[in-house]
Amino acid sequence: MPRVNIVVPAYNAEAFIAETVRSALHQTMPDLQVTVINDGSRDATAANAELDDARVRVISQENRGMSRSRNRGMAEVDSEFVALLDADDLWHPEKLRLQLEALQARPDHDFCYTAFTVWQGEPRPDYFQEVRNGHVDEALSGWIYPRLILDNHALPSSVLWRRSAWDSMGGFLTDNQQTDDWEYLVRASTRHRFVRLAESFVLYRQHPVSLSRRIPATNTTELMRADLLRRFGMSSPPGHDVDPVALQRFQHRGWCNFADSHTAKGDLALGLKTFAGLLRSGPYRTHTLTKFAKSLFRRWVPND
Missing domain, CATH: 3.90.550.10 (Spore Coat Polysaccharide Biosynthesis Protein SpsA; Chain A)
Known part of the structure; x- marks a missing residue:
């Protein structure tokens, strides 16, 4: 063996x-x-x-x-x-x-x-x-x-x-x-x-990625993160704690990138809906608004 x-x-x-x-x-x-x-x-x-x-x-x-x-x-x-x-x-x-x-x-x-x-x-x-x-x-x-x-x-x-x-x-x-x-x-x-x-x-x-590749309609990474947190919590095993501020930052970045992809190059309605949800729930509203503006600019003024 x-x-x-x-x-x-x-x-x-x-x-x-x-x-x-x-x-x-x-x-x-x-x-x-x-x-x-x-x-x-x-x-x-x-x-x-x-x-x-x-x-x-x-x-x-x-x-x-x-x-x-x-x-x-x-x-x-x-x-x-x-x-x-x-x-x-x-x-x-x-x-x-x-x-x-x-x-x-x-x-x-x-x-x-x-x-x-x-x-x-x-x-x-x-x-x-x-x-x-x-x-x-x-x-x-x-x-x-x-x-x-x-x-x-x-x-x-x-x-x-x-x-x-x-x-x-x-x-x-x-x-x-x-x-x-x-x-x-x-x-x-x-x-x-x-x-x-x-x-x-x-x-x-890493392989070249086609710019025309369809952007996923579901944010599988953030949905999986939410499921993992539901299953295992903020301390697993007990005494080994997740940093809540860092977690919030990673979650926001994940959803903001998803919204950006769709607003700039994918399903505009889905992108706008996701950005709206981020602005309603906060935090990081200034960053979200900046990202939103850049996403719209990329859609209106494509560079490829």
Whole structure:
């Protein structure tokens, strides 16, 4: 049984999957397996993932989405530790070794995550050659629910955790791929301690986004935040309190950005309604009015 199993959900990822799997296989700790869940791809994802390496297993299924693919992958593996890696992200070769050392040094912590680097896909050979020392960011370690409910700074591709924690918690929700991973990690943070490595160990690939892409009609992030607060409250576990001022600021920013997107480029009526609600309820009315004016200007005087 490998000590770490890496689950890689992949859908139409033929252009990236081989490089991604290779970055997992090039880890400096060798006791691992890579399980690729080919989620109904219509291209050469499955063939490109195999790399003629016995440590790689490809499981194909009908298209079911990211969260169900992650759950399927976890159900298929049996190892002491598990990790996720998105099909277009890359790992630094020291990632798993230093994460394992961090969890071994803190047996009362079950999750380890790292900083990451936003990446546009350009060649970065220097990144993989840079030395890492596994320095721990204490400010974002321990019981992190009060921080994670504000901002999802735990990238799924950066997380390694004990299989026992997965078994005790159950899997990802499968309702909305925009918030399923955040929900899982917030839920985990109410029951398990996290340790964060301060250095970047993940190149997080960003893809060009079409300006004509339809803006979501629902603010899924803020609705999920409200649901998480309803379920877990302002202190989880007891004694680890959410900063109410910071929470109010994040909630306002989330709704203000949603209103701005629709007012400037989407459903104008929805944008105006959301801005009106923010102005009625407060706080930060001056900021809201400024944002509102800029949104209208962007709609009337588009720059593209």
